[in-house]
Amino acid sequence: MRGFTRVFSSDEIVPNVEVWLSANAARSLKTSFVVRAWLDAGGQRELIDRYVLAWIEAFGATEAAQFVYRAWLEAGGQRDLIDRYVLAWIEAFGATEAARFVYRAWLEAGGQQDLIDRHVLAWIEAFGATEAAQFVYKAWLEAGGQRDLIERHVLTWIEAFGATEAAQFVYKAWLDAGGQRDLIDNHVLTWVEAHGTVETAKYVYDAWLAAGGDFAKISRSCLAWFSEHAATIEAGFVLKYIARQKALPTNILHAAIRWCALFPKTDEAVWRAMSLLRTYRWSDEALAIVRAFLACLRFLNLNRLSRKPQGVDEDGSLLSHLVLNTLALSIGVLGLDAADRDELGIAHAKLLADSTIYEAAHTAGEANAHPELIHHVSGLIERGLIDLNRDRVGLVRFADWMRAWPEDAYEDLELAISRLRRVAPSDLWDGIPPPR
Secondary structure, eight states, X not given: OTTOOOOOOHHHHHHHHHHHHHHHTTTOTTHHHHHHHHHHTTOOGGGTHHHHHHHHHHHTTSTTHXXXXXXXXXXXXXXXXXXXXXXXXXXXXXXXTTHHHHHHHHHHTTOOGGGSHHHHHHHHHHHTTSTTHHHHHHHHHHTTOOGXXXXXXXXXXXXXXXXXXXXXXXXXXXXXXXXXXXXXXXHHHHHHHHHTTSTXXXXXXXXXXXXTOOHHHHXXXXXXHHHHHTTSGGGHHHHHHHTTOSSOOHHHHHXXXXXXXXXXXXXXXXXXXXXXXXXXXXXXXXXXXXXXXXXXXXXXXXXXXXXXXTTOOSOHHHHHHHHHHHHHHXXXXXXXXXXXHHHHHHHHHHHHHHSOHHHHTXXXXXXXXXXXXXXXXXXXXXXXSSOTTTTHHHHHHHHHHHHTSOGGGHHHHHHHHHXXXXXXXXXXXXXXXXXX
8 A cells, every 4th residue: 555654662672683783793884874773763772782782893894884883883883892992983984074063973972982092182173163063072071071173173163153052062061171151151041042942952951051151141041940840850950050049039939948858868858948947047948948948957967967978979077067057047947836846856956966066067167056956955865866875875976076176165165055954954964155
């Protein structure tokens, strides 16, 4: 029947592809078309790995091998199995314009950038002004390429193509590599005006603001982006900067609080909630922010509250310091109900007993003075949530934190510690405050 196209199921295709590849993989150069079509269509790479490797063994030195290298690496193929073939191919064909596909796929798969620096730089010299050079700039810079070696080429490229949507990849890679932000400010601002609400604009906002860009100059577009994507986990890319802003529109502030409550398990959520409460503790939304902060504490990995957290790339001392500050602010927020107060008590008791937060919070010097935390601990002891014997190790850290208060806060400390001594007499409180 004319005009009718049969759609084959994968169950029908897979056996035929495997049979054909087993017979032809190492015999026919044209096998590259089948491999590329299969992988580009989302076919399961593992089913044809052995045939691809056999083909590369036979034809990996041909120019057409570029298509197989790209497709197989982008599909997750084990790069080190073909490194020697790819490097040999680059020696032979690395100066061709199409070599960009191999450079990009190999570098993004973790290839050692310095092994091909000479070839990439020669390629950029020849083709760096083409629009497609964006892929090489991005891959090479993200792999650790030396930015200043290609700076003039990148800036020339931005002059020509900086208004295209895909320029976002070059902006991010160049800024993340330490590129001088003010050299491209005008181009970035023009790009934001045109593309600021596309989903991937988050990468440009994050890189440009992290490099010191002025939030006020992109606030309209950035807030519009956040409003549109606030229910996604990726909104955290820009919320980091939004949460620091004063006088946010009410709908944006509500969306920011909601994000923290929706994604409390993310590493970023607790930071965002703390920023919001510092800025908006006197607002009508303070109570909602406290509740979002408590949701984050429920899922907080307590290992992060140590001087040098294992497996976490952040400053544990700073995080500890800010969590205590925010806990102190939370205690004083108006409108807390019984459930809120119970949750604050449980969270504080857990932090004191099961983490090193009170030790890490003053690692770099004096502790911040928070009498409300001392009063709160007194209340937790009265309620049985903290026990002098069971939780002695945590209370020792708590006592040392009080000893680290600045001298100008000793009067507040004297008043707060007097209640603690009445509620829970102990040698733990000896020498607090320290002699002047």
